[in-house]
Amino acid sequence: MNSNNIDKEKDKQHVVYTIEQCKVCGVKNKRTFKVGDYVFKDGGSCLRCSGSTLVIMIYAEPVNNV
Amino acid sequence: MYMLSISKSDIITNIQMQVNPFFPTGGESQWWIYLLWIIPLFIFMLYGQRIQMFIVMQDVAKSLNKLKGMQDKSKEEVISYIKSINPNITNLERLDALMEYFTITPVNIDPYGIVDKIQHLIRLRDDRIKAEIKALAPQADEITASRLENVVEVATALHMLYKLVRHFYLMGKKSSSMFFIVQLQMIMPLIMQSAEALNKAIPALKNGQPIGDGIGPMIAGRLILDKEKILIAKDTIMSQYEYNNRRLYVVKAKGPGGTVGEPHTALHRLVNEMGVRIDMVIMIDAALKLEGEKTGEVAEGVGAAIGGIGVERFRIEEVATKYNIPLYAVIIKQSILEAITTMRKEIAEAADKASSKVFKIIDEYSNQGDNILIIGVGNTLGVGQ
Numbered sequence: 001m002n003s004n005n006i007d008k009e010k011d012k013q014h015v016v017y018t019i020e021q022c023k024v025c026g027v028k029n030k031r032t033f034k035v036g037d038y039v040f041k042d043g044g045s046c047l048r049c050s051g052s053t054l055v056i057m058i059y060a061e062p063v064n065n066v
Numbered sequence: 067m068y069m070l071s072i073s074k075s076d077i078i079t080n081i082q083m084q085v086n087p088f089f090p091t092g093g094e095s096q097w098w099i100y101l102l103w104i105i106p107l108f109i110f111m112l113y114g115q116r117i118q119m120f121i122v123m124q125d126v127a128k129s130l131n132k133l134k135g136m137q138d139k140s141k142e143e144v145i146s147y148i149k150s151i152n153p154n155i156t157n158l159e160r161l162d163a164l165m166e167y168f169t170i171t172p173v174n175i176d177p178y179g180i181v182d183k184i185q186h187l188i189r190l191r192d193d194r195i196k197a198e199i200k201a202l203a204p205q206a207d208e209i210t211a212s213r214l215e216n217v218v219e220v221a222t223a224l225h226m227l228y229k230l231v232r233h234f235y236l237m238g239k240k241s242s243s244m245f246f247i248v249q250l251q252m253i254m255p256l257i258m259q260s261a262e263a264l265n266k267a268i269p270a271l272k273n274g275q276p277i278g279d280g281i282g283p284m285i286a287g288r289l290i291l292d293k294e295k296i297l298i299a300k301d302t303i304m305s306q307y308e309y310n311n312r313r314l315y316v317v318k319a320k321g322p323g324g325t326v327g328e329p330h331t332a333l334h335r336l337v338n339e340m341g342v343r344i345d346m347v348i349m350i351d352a353a354l355k356l357e358g359e360k361t362g363e364v365a366e367g368v369g370a371a372i373g374g375i376g377v378e379r380f381r382i383e384e385v386a387t388k389y390n391i392p393l394y395a396v397i398i399k400q401s402i403l404e405a406i407t408t409m410r411k412e413i414a415e416a417a418d419k420a421s422s423k424v425f426k427i428i429d430e431y432s433n434q435g436d437n438i439l440i441i442g443v444g445n446t447l448g449v450g451q
Contacts, residue, residue, distance in 0.1 A: 014408065016273075016275055016408050033273070033275065035273050035274065036274070037274075037448075038274060038276070038321065038322035038448045038449060038450050039276055039284055039287065039321075039322070039448060039449040039450060040287055040288075040291060040321075040449065040450040040451060041322070041450055054291075056288075057414045057415075057417075058275055058276050058408075058409065058414070058448060059276075059408070059409050059410060059411045059413070059414040059415075060275075060407070060408040060409065060410055060411070061410075061411050
């Protein structure tokens with residue numbers, strides 16, 4: 001068994017996204033992660049109704065899925 | 067129509083003519099041909115194992131070099147992170163000492179009371195490391211310090227992994243023991259997989275991004291959003307509310323710093339000090355998937371879903387057994403790499419399914435008026451509440 005035959009997963013590049021959801025209208029906004037973001041942090045204002053948003057998810061997606 | 071008229075004997079003759087020099091049919095003039103076969107045969111008989119060992123050693127040495135590269139890179143990352151927090155730092159000897167810090171596990175000839183001893187040593191070690199981190203970066207706030215602690219832990223783990231592999235490699239080289247080195251080669255893919263995972267964890271830890279292991283605290287955090295929270299144990303928060311005529315107690319590590327909290331202490335306090343009669347415990351945790359299983363798959367079962375050295379699981383099982391509390395577990399499957407690197411989309415999206423499972427367990431297996439404890443287990447880095 002060759003020790004270099006490790007999961008090909010390691011070679012995939014990922015982009016990290018922050019998902020914000022408006023507390024008023026429920027619209028979700030997906031943007032690139034910024035240092036300082038964390039899940040359940042109050043986000044910016046909603047793009048549709050200008051209500052306050054909440055970060056509901058932060059996740060990584062492979063680049064080829066973008 | 068033109069027809070090929072080659073007979074079977076023609077083909078055999080043709081082949082014989084081509085390979086004839088290597089398969090002499092007789093004659094003293096071709097004795098050297100025999101030598102051409104016999105010499106390599108003897109070489110392989112006498113030195114076959116050495117040749118094989120050389121090949122194996124080369125393979126292990128290649129992985130060892132890769133491991134060294136990862137170890138050096140992780141240390142550089144730690145230094146750059148410390149300097150970004152504390153630009154005035156010049157003496158990094160404290161970091162070197164921290165990376166060599168060890169814990170001697172208690173003697174287990176007589177295992178009675180060993181869990182208390184391990185817990186005592188773990189708490190001591192944690193406090194000591196926190197103090198060292200504070201000394202390295204006094205300006206760091208609580209969250210940054212916990213991130214730095216996580217990064218140092220990863221760099222230390224890589225350092226230890228490199229030292230262990232190097233030890234066995236050199237031992238094999240010194241003793242020229244084929245079996246020694248072949249055993250190392252056989253486990254190298256697993257070691258390299260763990261090292262790769264640790265190496266990839268550093269950016270996520272430095273940036274404060276939630277990791278796959280944080281799915282438990284993320285689900286628990288969602289349940290207690292906008293609810294009043296109390297600090298129930300070290301780095302551990304709890305909130306309670308009514309649900310379908312039942313009282314839910316939700317516990318998770320205090321985020322968004324990189325900590326796992328002490329859920330076992332929370333259960334102990336709740337039952338023994340606060341006198342709450344707990345009728346059911348549901349633990350939500352990330353679990354390692356088997357090869358072939360899908361990332362983000364959700365499964366339910368019974369037992370204490372919590373990793374670590376075993377102290378937490380022992381304490382929870384102890385209380386559950388003493389008071390006959392049913393222990394249910396909901397797990398979200400992922401690989402070791404996914405557990406310690408930035409949370410994957412499939413894992414984050416499994417939160418809804420896992421929450422539904424939790425409430426299904428509550429609705430089906432509990433009665434009205436019951437007190438139910440839900441514990442979100444895992445590292446809460448990048449996950450608030």
